[in-house]
Amino acid sequence: MVKYNIISTGSDGNATILEEFVLIDCGVPYKALEPYVPKLKLVLLTHIHSDHFQKRTIKRLASERPTLRFGCCRWLAPPLIAAGVPERQIDVLEPRTMYGYGLCNVIPFMLVHNVPNCGYKVHFPSGKVIYATDTNNLNGVQALGYDLYLIEANYRDEDIQAKIAEKKAAGQYAYETQVLKNHLSEAKCNDFLARNMQANSVYIPMHVHVDKEKTDGRNGEN
Template identity: 45%
Template sequence: MTCNVIGTGSSGNAVILDKHILIDCGVPFKQLQSFVKDLRLVLLTHKHGDHFHEATIRRLVETRPTLRFAMCDWMVPLAVGMIQPSNIDIMHGDKEYHYSGFSVSPFDLVHDVPNCGWRIHFRDPDYKVLYATDTGTMDGVSANNYDYYLVEANHDEAELEIRAQEKLSRGEFSYESRAALNHLSRQKVDRWLMENAGDSSRVVYLHQHKEE
């Protein structure tokens, strides 16, 4: 299986698995253009613009009119104005949906808007992937011995607290205070990985905040 991280972080998120599955669509179309012809499915997570770039969605639909989009019900009102309803697969948490060669399953994540992560299971060869970003916690999520974990590691807890306190002492807005509630720290995700990842699992840390 191949894993191409096209973009991650506040500037835009998009990951392509095995050339055929695009998870999140928050980057300009130009960054995806060379991959579009091979796509079979787009998995959407939530409505924030760095994960759901409307202009890119429209270009994808225009370029690939039969391309399928999978999403939970909260994304449907945003999507129906851009995507034909017949091309939308509405999915429900922790149920598995089968396509030729792979299956996908969404699971709920905790964020400031409705959000989901994705489990993807390739069947030949047998390969399991978990994708989770923009969440305050992974409590209640189980994914034992997956082959790939694409997970958020937004910040270091100690560094984030120092930056937040410095800004608050100057009366400035603190992005860091919000990030601590809505995004996974490296420490939190590493503790979760210790309980789930196997010896041969591979981890890709996503959505890492970079201080301006």
């Protein structure tokens, strides 16, 4: 079974470590990652929102570990350079293409969000992992018989629709309408899992919706 350590998931920050040497998303303070930094070999980044892409942490990682690789799709290469990551440490990855990193293979795939975003399939000798958060759907994505599914299950349709109706009736803005557009429901997640998981597969729900307004000036909707 693939080892995993979810440092944080959700709107307050995202960072997950696989097999002790692959970090997916870097939306937490450096202090949260510091105990794990010496073993890291690869950082995979998904999109620009600050709960997934914390510039100060990324800059310090690159500075502390000059041999660390940063993998991302094309939309994050300029922000990585602007954050202080030397171009020589950046690997620009194309969706649906497999990249070999010695101890693992990486396949990015497109997700549907309000900014360009991707998920990752990561294949280790110990098993296969799929990671996908901040997406409206997983249409066209397949991960048959993977060992570990780190997939967003953000909300229950009936709960969020009731909240929207309640706020509209009170004349309030319902930010939950943006959640519907940009995040994966439990129903869509369960449908994906039913089509892909096998008996020994493990599913971990990610980025579960918390009912609170966003007032902290994040870089766009999460």
